[in-house]
Amino acid sequence: MHWSHSFYERQDALTGCYHSPIHPFHTALAARITAHRGRAGSLLELGAGGGQFATCAALLGHQVTALDLRARAGEQTRSLAVQHGVTVQTLTGDFYTLDPGGPFDTVCYWDGFGIGEDADQRFLLSRIARWLAPGGTAYVEVDTPWYWAGHAGFTQRTEGYTRTYGFDAEGCRMLDTYAPTDEDPFTQSLRCYSPADLRLLLPGTGLTLAEVWPGGSYDPEAGVYHPEVSLGEAMTFAAVLTPA
Template sequence: MHWSHSFYERQNALIDCYHAPIHPVHTALAARVTGHRGQPGTLLELGAGGGQFAVAAALAGHDVTALELMTGAGEHTRRLAAQHGTTVRTLTADFYTADPGGPFNAVCYWDGFGIGEDDEQRHLLSRVAGWLAAGGTAYVDVYTPWYWAHHAGFTRRTERYTQTYGFDADGCRMLDTYAPSGEEPFTQSLRCYSPADLRLLLPGTGLSLAEVWPGGAYDPRAGVYHPEVPLGECMMYVAVLEPA
């Protein structure tokens, strides 16, 4: 079984990240996508987790489909939507093989791109291109190699687990390892791409890189997350992709 089929469920069991309420970050991101698009429309979120962004997007007026692999995440998304007086269509499936319908005016993939190798990324991006409506836009979080190379070795210790950042320099992959007390550690491994690397990945996918939105950075020493920093310092950026 691929690591991604168990990592997120085990991570959620430790830190309960998918059962959280909507954070102002989700609301701000939904507003930014809506402003960039010019108006709400049909929106597909890949790897939707507990649905916090999906519900924020629905509240901004979008007709949202939330696709997530983790069992039970769709139920939480629907409950969260009901609490806020809106609705979100949910699908529990692997987005490398699922058929979410469409076309969509926007496809969003936050905090997870790079699960496989380059060919798998190209396959997924080709699928995204096929899901987009004419004039549609995809918004994809992409991890940067410079942040993870610089912060490799950072360790956070809690009563329940130890978390360690790493970087595979040969494979250009970020490594995020959780070691629960008394259990075997488990690791998330995502391919990192600079914007130049991403441009080399895109030919043949049907997408082109229109814009780069620098994201935030976590300062491990200070324990503070800065929501927006210069591109050369951020842990990830949003690749704004349009049909080629």
Template structure:
């Protein structure tokens, strides 16, 4: 079984991240996407988790489809949407094989791009291009290699688990390892890209990189997350992709 088929369920069991309420971050991100698009429309979120962003987008008038691999994610998404008086369509499955329909005005993929090898990223990006409307825009959060190389070895300890950052220099992958107390550790591996790397990856996919939005940065020593950081210090960037 591929690590992604168990990692997110185990992470949620430890941290409750997929069963959390909407955070102001989700509300602000949905507002930024809506302002950038200039209107609400049909929106597909890949790797939607517990539906926090999906619900925030629905509250702004988008017709949202939330797709996630994790069993039970759709249930919490529907609960969250009902709690806020909106409707979100949920799909459970692997977005490398499942077809969510479309075309969609907007496609979002936060915190998860980079599973597998470059060919698998190209396959997914080509599928995204096929799901987008002619004037659609996709927003894909991409992990940067410089942040993860710099902070490899950082360890966070809690009562229930230890979390460690790592970096595979040869494969240019971030490693996020959880070691629950008394259990075997489990790890997330995500391929990291610079904007220049991503432009090469996009060749032949039907998408082009229109803009780069630097993300935030977590300062491990201080234990503080800065929501905005220069690109050269950021953990991630949002790639704004349009049909080529």
């Protein structure tokens, strides 16, 4: 079994991360996407997790389809949407194989791009291009190599688990390892890209990199997230992708 088929379920069971309420970050992100698109429309979110962003997008008038590998994610998303008086369509499956329908005006993928190797990324980007409606835009969050290389070795200890950041320099991959008390550790491993690296993936996918939005930076020692930093300090960036 690929690590992604168990990691997120175990992470949620350990931390409850997908049960968290909507954060102002989700609200601001949905507002930014809506403003950039100029209007609400049909929106597909890949790896929707607990549905926080999907619900915020629905609140702004988007017709949202939320796709996630975990069956429980759909339940969490629908519950959160109902709490806020909106409807989100949910799909369960692997977005490397499942067809979510469409076309969609907007496709979003936050926190998770980089599973597998470069060929897997090209394959997924090609699928996203086919899912986009004419004039559509995709927003894909990408981990930066410099952040993860600079923070490798950080360890957070809690009552129930230890979490450690790592970086595979040869493979250019971030490593996020949880070691629960009295259980085997489990690790998320995502390929990191600079904008220049990402551009090398795009030929033949049907997409082009239109803009780069620097993400924030998490200071693990202080436990503080800085939402606005320069690209050279950012832990991620959002790749704004349009049909080539």
